[in-house]
Amino acid sequence: MKFLTTNFVKCTSKACDSTTDNFPLQFNDCELIQEEQEFKPEFLLNILDRLDWSAVLKVAHDLGNDSLPQALPENVDPEDPDTLALLKDLHSLLLETNITQGEMKCRACEHVYYIKNSIPNFLLPPHLA
Amino acid sequence: MLPTPDVAADYEKVYEPAEDSFLLLDCLEQEKDYINTHYSSSPLVVEIGTGSGIVTTFMHQSIVPNGLFITTDVNPHACLASKATSLKNGGTPYLDSIRSDLTTALRDNIVDILIFNPPYVPAEEVPGIPKSEDAYEWLDLALLGGSDGMVVTDRLLESLGTILSPNGVAYILFCARNKPQQVVENMEQKGWQCEHIMTRKAGWEVLSVYRFKLL
Numbered sequence: 001m002k003f004l005t006t007n008f009v010k011c012t013s014k015a016c017d018s019t020t021d022n023f024p025l026q027f028n029d030c031e032l033i034q035e036e037q038e039f040k041p042e043f044l045l046n047i048l049d050r051l052d053w054s055a056v057l058k059v060a061h062d063l064g065n066d067s068l069p070q071a072l073p074e075n076v077d078p079e080d081p082d083t084l085a086l087l088k089d090l091h092s093l094l095l096e097t098n099i100t101q102g103e104m105k106c107r108a109c110e111h112v113y114y115i116k117n118s119i120p121n122f123l124l125p126p127h128l129a
Numbered sequence: 130m131l132p133t134p135d136v137a138a139d140y141e142k143v144y145e146p147a148e149d150s151f152l153l154l155d156c157l158e159q160e161k162d163y164i165n166t167h168y169s170s171s172p173l174v175v176e177i178g179t180g181s182g183i184v185t186t187f188m189h190q191s192i193v194p195n196g197l198f199i200t201t202d203v204n205p206h207a208c209l210a211s212k213a214t215s216l217k218n219g220g221t222p223y224l225d226s227i228r229s230d231l232t233t234a235l236r237d238n239i240v241d242i243l244i245f246n247p248p249y250v251p252a253e254e255v256p257g258i259p260k261s262e263d264a265y266e267w268l269d270l271a272l273l274g275g276s277d278g279m280v281v282t283d284r285l286l287e288s289l290g291t292i293l294s295p296n297g298v299a300y301i302l303f304c305a306r307n308k309p310q311q312v313v314e315n316m317e318q319k320g321w322q323c324e325h326i327m328t329r330k331a332g333w334e335v336l337s338v339y340r341f342k343l344l
């Protein structure tokens with residue numbers, strides 16, 4: 001599962017939908033690998049528009065990365081060298097970082113979901129579904 | 130004609146592309162202009178029940194090359210197959226596959242383009258999830274849709290409003306025994322704009338695809 005996906009997924013329990021703690025999930029004991037992808041600045045800019053940045057920060061922290069800026073720059077200009085460096089970092093984090101194994105815990109109900117063979121499993125056991 | 134993706138899947142455990150899959154590809158080809166004029170260059174495209182991944186691979190190969198792609202399936206073999214099929218055809222910058230029921234693991238209102246070729250065959254009931262990964266019952270899950278073949282699709286239609294982004298659309302496939310005209314009437318009453326895209330006879334089934342969008 002790519003890092004970017006952590007920005008799209010939440011706990012599947014209906015009961016947790018009424019809380020704000022069902023997203024992002026909390027990541028524990030994760031194994032990561034980097035998988036190379038071509039760097040396309042415009043594609044990354046399109047992605048930035050959709051990101052929940054505070055969730056990116058939380059998950060990055062879970063995975064041991066505290067080097068990201070607290071906020072994204074207001075005007076992202078890929079011509080600017082500092083911005084370009086940030087985009088490259090984000091490219092490597094969001095699109096190249098893969099979680100191959102690990103756990104994802106809902107902060108509301110504390111249910112733990114597992115990632116195996118890079119596939120996160122969100123099926124709930126019958127008594128919770 | 131756009132190229133049909135080359136599939137990487139074990140058909141003992143994953144649905145083999147068939148007339149329904151190919152109808153969906155033809156519909157999406159016909160919808161290419163609509164999709165490219167209505168959506169940003171990187172829409173979030175989600176395919177439920179991806180099976181071999183042929184439909185999502187076709188989307189990134191031929192319809193929206195800059196899209197973001199998530200596939201879901203209850204079948205773990207399908208989740209792996211959809212990534213493998215994508216890679217076999219050159220891959221795309223962002224595609225992930227998650228094992229889940231419908232889109233229940235996705236945050237609300239983020240999906241721009243939703244695609245579903247559901248288990249649509251009328252049956253006594255919708256099969257449960259097999260206990261073992263090696264079970265041959267995975268293929269039953271691909272086809273059997275309970276009463277009128279609509280049990281799974283109905284659950285999706287009920288929650289469509291919380292899944293799609295404000296401008297989002299869903300492409301859903303039906304067989305005649307699903308009574309699609311009745312489905313469309315019900316959805317229209319709830320404020321959905323329903324567009325018939327294509328109908329085709331496939332053996333003894335008559336398959337059709339509709340597009341749903343909030344007015």
Ligand SMILES: C[S@@+](CC[C@H](N)C(=O)[O-])C[C@H]1O[C@@H](n2cnc3c(N)ncnc32)[C@H](O)[C@@H]1O
Pocket residue numbers: 144145146147149150153177178179180181182183184201202203204207229230231246247248249267270271272281
């Ligand atoms: C008719 S097959 C379509 C496969 C592929 N999309 C195609 O067109 O060739 C239906 C797929 O839906 C999956 N499925 C069944 N119920 C599901 C559910 N509740 N949530 C997600 N996927 C489901 C099955 O495992 C199967 O892969």
Ligand SMILES: [Zn+2]
Pocket residue numbers: 011012013016022106107108109110111
């Ligand atoms: Zn929860």
